[in-house]
Amino acid sequence: MQCGKCDLKAVMELQHGALCKSHFISYFEDKVFRTINRYQLIQRKDRICVATSGGKDSLTVLYLTKKYCEKYQIPTNNLFALVIDEGIAEYREKTVIDLELFCRKHNIPLKIAYFKEELGKTLDDAYPIINQGTSKKPCNVCGVWRRYLLNKHAKKIGATKVVTGHNLDDEAQAIIMNLFKANVDLAGRLGPLSGGSEHDLFVQRVKPLYLCGEKEVRLYTVLKGFQVQFAECPYSKEGYRHHIQEMLNEFEHKYKGTKQGIIKSFLAMLPRLQEKEEKQQITPCRKCHEAANNDICNACQMKEVLEIAR
């Protein structure tokens, strides 16, 4: 297969034709930069915290956020990376090593926060106890605690935006999950810029890879030669998301454009969902004073289960 723009061999076939290595890289970077501009994800005055894990999506978004800032002469001394170490044996320590190397190479300050230090236990130790009391799966605990620590530390460092590596596949899965579980309120928090409005207790989360498929991100990482583990979290197959992911992949294989269709339909509905979301009350948690929808935030509620079991 030949590149549609030059004589070189193509590395990927897209909807509008095939591209060689260098044309694919420019196409991909251009798409990410256009997403940032179109949805105004980054502004000159922003202090940017990139939520990283050391995986392919987060290294890509970290690299491209820095490149975007350089391109538009936004000072990069306002950019830093933050990783939450959940304490998942044989997995997270490996990705954190890749991340540390990457940040050193690209001269990006990195901050690490640990579940064990801040919530009392690693995910590996906390999950079986919380599961007994609540039947929550590892990803439920992990997701709540990780978002909690990300927001807390991003605020602490004075960030005005948290950049995440969510790609088009992740978002399509989240949309379908919310739909299947009738989580209408949560749906309003999705989109390229999470949570429509600014809030003192919340740092807005933005997703520059919003329109990039998982396969595209994977290929970009390989072509750029980033040192990255493609290993999956050992818990990932236990989650509801995994079934949705398999279903969507199967659909996409049979009916090309399914995932794009989900995103497109969702973006058309998003303004209305956000109106509803903005009416929701966010108040400080009575225990930790972080953002909460109830009297006590979800992170503290899960921590309480551990304390009771002690």
Ligand code: SF4
């Ligand atoms: S797959 Fe689940 S447990 Fe593993 S890192 Fe992701 S959310 Fe956490």
Ligand SMILES: [Zn+2]
């Ligand atoms: Zn080419």
Ligand SMILES: [Zn+2]
């Ligand atoms: Zn709390």
